[in-house]
Amino acid sequence: MKEHYAEILRAIGEDLNRPGLKDTPARAAKAMEFLTRGYNQTIDEVVNDALFPSDSSEMIIVKDIELYSMCEHHLLPFIGKAHVAYIPTGKVVGLSKVARIVDMFARRLQIQEQLTVQIAETVKQVTGAEGVGVIIEAKHMCMMMRGVEKQNSVMKTSAMLGTFRDNQATRTEFLSLIR
Incomplete structure (x- = not known):
């Protein structure tokens, strides 16, 4: 990867011998x-058996999980936050594991729409939840730094599974609690 970054720098007309760029190819590769470390993680490693029996059947929400990802179209960052909720059916996942699931998928080349669905489906699979809701709000550098150059635009995506899709009251409760 280091050699490829060196070639990119040469292709844009840079001098790899100037002091500021001497170690840039290695730093950029690192x-x-x-x-993109999410490619080297599995859900089993991330969750690490942190599933616990629980009698709770009430909504659990982890709100404002910061996320950093890379747009697969331009290799530019998108930065935002995820709100994840689920209704357990006999077991809950460790609190930090929800954030780690978000990170595992965010640290891959992505589009926000797919990231939202991946998180929701994985939380449902891991917990066996009655329902899962995920909302992501993010600013995309590919829209801010190039192209249309709109600095204040925010993309919001949602994925609602199970009772979050089928029951309007559940969805409304989730939406009101993350405001």
Whole structure:
């Protein structure tokens, strides 16, 4: 990857021997590995058996989970927050695991629409929840730094599964609690 970054820098007309760029190809390769580390994770590693028996059947929400991802179309960041809710049926997942699930999928080349669905489906699969709701709000550098250059635009996506899709009252409760 380091050699490819060096070639990109040469292709844009940069001098790789100037002091500020001497180690840039290696740093850029290391940064890209970090930004896409979700490819090297599995859901089993992320959850790490942190499922606990619970009699709760009330909505659980983890709100304002910051996320950093990379647009698969332009390789530019999108930055925002995720709100994840589920209604358990006999077991709950450790609180930090919800954020780790968000990170695992966000740290891959993505489109926000797919990221939202991946998180929802995975939380449902892991917990066996009666329903799952996920909303993501993010600013996309591909829209802010290039193209249309709209600085204040925010994209919102949602995925509603089970009772969050089928029951208007459940969806309304979720939406009111994340406001």
